[in-house]
Amino acid sequence: MTEVELARWxxxxxxxxxxCYLAAMVASFAFLAFRRAPFATAxxxxxxxxxxxxxxxxxxxxxxxxRTPWGNMYEYSSLVAALIVVAYLIGVERRMRIRTVGGFVYxxxxxxxxxxxxxxxxxxxxxxxALNSYWRxxxxxxxxxxxxxxxxxCLFTILYLVADGAERRRVRRLGQAAPPPIMGGSIDxxxxxxxxPGADDPVASVxxxxxxxxxxASTLDRLAYRFIAFGFPIWTFGVICGAIWxxxxxxxxxxxxxxxxxxxxxxxxxxxxxxxxxxSGWRGRKAAVIALVGFVSxxxxxxxxxxxxxxxxxxxx
Amino acid sequence: xxxxxxxxxxxxxxxSMRTALILLLLLALASAVGSLIPQxxxxxxxxxxxxxxxxxxxxxxxxxxxxxxxxxxxxxxxLGLLVVSLVACLLPRSRGHLRAMRQRPVQARxxxxxxxxxxxxxxxxxxxxxAAARGVLRRRGxxxxxxxSSVAAEKGALREAGSLVFHWAFLxxxxxxxxxxxxxxxxxxTIVEQETWTDAAxxxxxxxxxxxxxxxxxxxxxxxxxxxxxxDFDANGLPTRFASEVELLDPTxxxxxxxxxxxxxxxxxxxxxxxxxxxxxxxxxxxTDGGETVFDGPIVMSQESAxxxxxxxxxxxxxxxxxxxxxxxxxxxxxxxxxWPDGRxxxxxxxxxxxxxxxxxxxxxxxxxxxxxxxxGLDTRLMHVxxxxxxxxxxxxxxxxxxxxxxxxxxxxxxxxxxxxxDPALTLGFPDLRRYSVLQVGKDAGIPVVFxxxxxxxxxxxxxxxxxxxxxxxxxxxxxxGSRLEMGGFALQRRTxxxxxxxxxxxxCVAAAGGEVRPEREPVP
Numbered sequence: 001m002t003e004v005e006l007a008r009w010x011x012x013x014x015x016x017x018x019x020c021y022l023a024a025m026v027a028s029f030a031f032l033a034f035r036r037a038p039f040a041t042a043x044x045x046x047x048x049x050x051x052x053x054x055x056x057x058x059x060x061x062x063x064x065x066x067r068t069p070w071g072n073m074y075e076y077s078s079l080v081a082a083l084i085v086v087a088y089l090i091g092v093e094r095r096m097r098i099r100t101v102g103g104f105v106y107x108x109x110x111x112x113x114x115x116x117x118x119x120x121x122x123x124x125x126x127x128x129x130a131l132n133s134y135w136r137x138x139x140x141x142x143x144x145x146x147x148x149x150x151x152x153x154c155l156f157t158i159l160y161l162v163a164d165g166a167e168r169r170r171v172r173r174l175g176q177a178a179p180p181p182i183m184g185g186s187i188d189x190x191x192x193x194x195x196x197p198g199a200d201d202p203v204a205s206v207x208x209x210x211x212x213x214x215x216x217a218s219t220l221d222r223l224a225y226r227f228i229a230f231g232f233p234i235w236t237f238g239v240i241c242g243a244i245w246x247x248x249x250x251x252x253x254x255x256x257x258x259x260x261x262x263x264x265x266x267x268x269x270x271x272x273x274x275x276x277x278x279x280s281g282w283r284g285r286k287a288a289v290i291a292l293v294g295f296v297s298x299x300x301x302x303x304x305x306x307x308x309x310x311x312x313x314x315x316x317x
Numbered sequence: 318x319x320x321x322x323x324x325x326x327x328x329x330x331x332x333s334m335r336t337a338l339i340l341l342l343l344l345a346l347a348s349a350v351g352s353l354i355p356q357x358x359x360x361x362x363x364x365x366x367x368x369x370x371x372x373x374x375x376x377x378x379x380x381x382x383x384x385x386x387x388x389x390x391x392x393x394x395x396l397g398l399l400v401v402s403l404v405a406c407l408l409p410r411s412r413g414h415l416r417a418m419r420q421r422p423v424q425a426r427x428x429x430x431x432x433x434x435x436x437x438x439x440x441x442x443x444x445x446x447x448a449a450a451r452g453v454l455r456r457r458g459x460x461x462x463x464x465x466s467s468v469a470a471e472k473g474a475l476r477e478a479g480s481l482v483f484h485w486a487f488l489x490x491x492x493x494x495x496x497x498x499x500x501x502x503x504x505x506x507t508i509v510e511q512e513t514w515t516d517a518a519x520x521x522x523x524x525x526x527x528x529x530x531x532x533x534x535x536x537x538x539x540x541x542x543x544x545x546x547x548x549d550f551d552a553n554g555l556p557t558r559f560a561s562e563v564e565l566l567d568p569t570x571x572x573x574x575x576x577x578x579x580x581x582x583x584x585x586x587x588x589x590x591x592x593x594x595x596x597x598x599x600x601x602x603x604x605t606d607g608g609e610t611v612f613d614g615p616i617v618m619s620q621e622s623a624x625x626x627x628x629x630x631x632x633x634x635x636x637x638x639x640x641x642x643x644x645x646x647x648x649x650x651x652x653x654x655x656x657w658p659d660g661r662x663x664x665x666x667x668x669x670x671x672x673x674x675x676x677x678x679x680x681x682x683x684x685x686x687x688x689x690x691x692x693x694g695l696d697t698r699l700m701h702v703x704x705x706x707x708x709x710x711x712x713x714x715x716x717x718x719x720x721x722x723x724x725x726x727x728x729x730x731x732x733x734x735x736x737x738x739x740d741p742a743l744t745l746g747f748p749d750l751r752r753y754s755v756l757q758v759g760k761d762a763g764i765p766v767v768f769x770x771x772x773x774x775x776x777x778x779x780x781x782x783x784x785x786x787x788x789x790x791x792x793x794x795x796x797x798x799g800s801r802l803e804m805g806g807f808a809l810q811r812r813t814x815x816x817x818x819x820x821x822x823x824x825x826c827v828a829a830a831g832g833e834v835r836p837e838r839e840p841v842p
Contacts, residue, residue: 135581233778240771249581251503251592251757253767254494256359256387261352268345272338274782279334290342297345305352 006064011121013057014078018113020050021085025106032100032214040099047085047106054082070140073306077116080302081109083148087227091152096223098215104155115303135245142238143263147302149231150270154295156224157288164217164285221284224291225277232270239263262301269294331398332405340399347395351386354378358385400488407484414477421462422469425790428805432812433819436803440831443793443800449829450791450802457822459789466800468791476810479780486773493770497763499529502536506758508543509599509615510751513566515540516589516758523693537589537760540566544575546596546752554628554669559593561754578756588760595755598634598658600678603713603746612638617753618656630669633657641690649687650703651695652716652745655679660709676710676750682717682743708747715741785810789819791826799834802827 024046031039058078062069069075088105092098214220242263247253254260273290276282330336355363364384368375382389428434439446443466450468454461459470504526508514516539518526528534542564549558560579564572565586576584576591583592599615618634634656641649657663659670660677685700708714712724720735722744735741789806804823808815827833 229782233775233782236778237775240775243771244768245581247764248583249592251583251590251594251759253764256348256351256356258352261348265345265348265352268341268348272341272345275334275338275341279338282334282338290338293342297349 003064006060010057010061013053017050017054020046021106021109025103028102043102051085073120074116076144077112079144080148081113084109100214139241139245142234146231146235146238149227150298153224153227156220157291160217160220160224161288163214163220167217258305262305266297266301269297331402337402343395347392354383411481422471424464424467424469428790428803431805432807434805435823437827437833439802440799440834443795446793446800446830450826453825453829466793470789473784473786475780476784476786479777482773483777483781486770490767490770493763493766497761499531501761502528502532503759506756509753510543513540513542538568543754546754550671554630590759592757594757597753599751599753601749605744607742615751628669631667637695639690651683653681673750678708678747681705713744713746716745
């Protein structure tokens with residue numbers, strides 16, 4: 001196959017992936033609304049099909065351009081989409097057995113890919129020398145991975161706020177206070193005492209997942225924390241690699257270029273989130289609000305800087 | 318409130334997490350402002366335009382430091398308060414951690430009250446069973462303290478240590494950045510092929526040199542000779558390579574090193590770092606006036622950025638020579654030059670010029686008065702065009718008559734030869750075309766510090782987020798010929814993982830104590 005054919009294949013596969021994810025989103029929301037198992041199955045199958053097409057698109061693009069396919073915003077977005085779906089299918093559907101939140105994840109993925117194809121599409125080509133460094137591979141890979149993980153974390157934060165709000169309303173309607181967490185354990189010596197799981201432990205809520213409702217707020221909060229705590233060190237590492245590369249390419253490791261500035265802002269906000277979670281009085285909703293601010297900042301770092309603010313990172317179009 | 322109370326209140330407020338959180342968010346907010354308003358250090362021209370367009374708003378921004386957010390007093394105040402708050406938090410925490418590290422794990426009383434608990438009857442005597450458990454725990458990396466047949470063990474001090482390392486390293490990074498930038502300098506050097514540039518304040522490109530606040534003013538005196546500049550472009554006109562081959566000379570002029578500076582591959586020499594920044598064409602021009610050479614040297618030319626849809630490589634290069642008082646009547650002269658490095662592009666406008674190929678130069682002789690001969694640009698408001706013409710590489714022309722004195726073999730195509738025996742007062746020659754390279758030269762002693770601190774930040778973060786503190790106790794009590802082994806424990810983080818670990822540790826302790834035996838019946842009292 002020639003490079004032109006490969007490029008066309010890549011673009012077609014990208015469209016196939018986009019439509020699969022769109023269908024998976026619809027199926028997943030249908031499952032959330034009607035709670036019929038076939039919807040959940042359809043969502044998973046469509047998600048997997050979309051992922052296959054997405055990966056195919058990335059691989060053909062790599063061959064068409066003759067390099068690793070992360071050199072511009074279109075390619076980043078394609079990779080972010082694939083990584084988010086992988087993280088969701090493995091981390092949430094398979095390991096935690098939660099199947100009700102897929103629609104939100106796919107909505108995010110579809111948005112990312114639609115943005116990519118409508119604003120950022122460029123044909124595959126070689127890179128200018130400044131982008132041609134092995135630090136590019138490390139920096140860009142970690143930034144994309146971290147963006148995906150933090151993005152999912154923030155999605156769960158939104159769901160947490162929704163579920164938490166609903167739970168509070170229910171409690172208020174019933175006219176009773178929320179039950180206090182169960183501390184300590186049983187007095188029966190034969191049965192090991194129960195304990196309250198810590199904030200960083202995954203707890204699969206099989207029962208609620210099968211029923212089809214959103215998982216309880218505490219589970220969503222924990223999921224959000226796990227994804228953000230996973231993404232944060234990778235973000236840190238990615239920013240540091242970017243600084244090393246900037247020192248090589250632009251003769252300074254930090255210059256408050258808009259993309260740099262916003263990656264710093266995002267870092268600071270998520271650092272604030274992690275600290276807030278460890279501080280009494282800030283846990284729960286307050287910390288979640290910080291994570292939401294982080295989501296906005298992540299969004300600006302990833303898109304807005306490239307679309308509206310010009311700087312050294314303006315390789316988008 | 319007394320002064321003492323106020324001070325202690327201020328100290329407590331600074332130490333609180335709430336303050337640190339608010340400061341962090343303020344820092345983020347200030348940075349966001351800095352990315353939305355043009356900044357002087359990044360784009361002074363954009364700032365000037367902004368002020369011109371926005372009137373009093375622009376002037377207010379200037380007054381408030383909004384055009385240099387990251388250098389403004391309020392940004393640095395927030396950063397400074399954050400540093401103080403961090404230190405105020407870290408000092409007691411570090412002291413506490415060091416103390417905790419020195420203390421032995423404390424024995425527990427009722428092991429069956431812990432979230433995880435197991436008991437087993439084993440063959441070994443209590444003292445032996447306890448010793449065996451100690452061995453097992455120690456091999457697994459626990460800190461162990463024994464008291465008779467009771468064993469207390471702890472693991473995971475790395476979590477707190479990692480958190481402390483992360484925060485201290487963040488401070489070190491800031492310190493390294495401030496000291497490095499403060500005592501260093503950075504600027505751009507334009508060097509034409511075959512020429513030598515020396516690291517001294519005066520030799521940097523105008524306005525490009527930035528020195529730190531604490532820089533002692535001593536430049537290195539290093540010489541850089543550009544031996545050759547080379548670049549490659551792909552068929553689309555996208556650059557694939559820029560490289561400057563340089564010789565580095567010590568202050569006495571002796572060559573100490575030869576090196577190639579290219580994009581992403583800077584050259585380091587002592588404290589100095591040399592980066593490839595830009596490039597361009599520098600035609601060598603000779604001007605004689607009345608038989609006397611008034612100018613002979615390369616002219617560093619510049620290029621305008623290409624309009625949408627046109628290759629940057631198709632853009633021509635511009636330069637000029639100023640000749641004050643050179644005209645016969647004492648007026649000033651200036652020669653404005655426009656270069657096509659690839660002469661074919663002169664006939665096919667828009668063709669990208671990848672390299673040197675029969676270069677052509679258009680000249681325009683201005684006469685009149687130079688407004689300020691020392692100014693960087695050419696101001697022709699008080700001048701008029703005397704003559705214009707075209708010259709190819711290797712030619713010498715009479716710019717006033719517009720004819721070619723030497724190199725006439727091509728003249729048949731683009732110009733006319735001067736009549737034989739012509740001896741004009743003013744001649745203009747284009748003997749050679751060279752490249753020039755712009756190198757970014759700088760010194761920043763803080764880079765290694767910042768680098769090490771950045772590594773520690775990542776390592777500390779990983780330890781702080783992914784390790785967990787675990788506590789385990791083992792007690793052996795005599796039971797028949799063997800002993801009864803009680804094991805209890807809990808983890809402060811990652812409890813699900815600890816469930817498995819506890820089961821394994823307990824099994825290992827039982828195995829090391831001779832294995833589980835069937836419980837003997839309690840003697841009836």
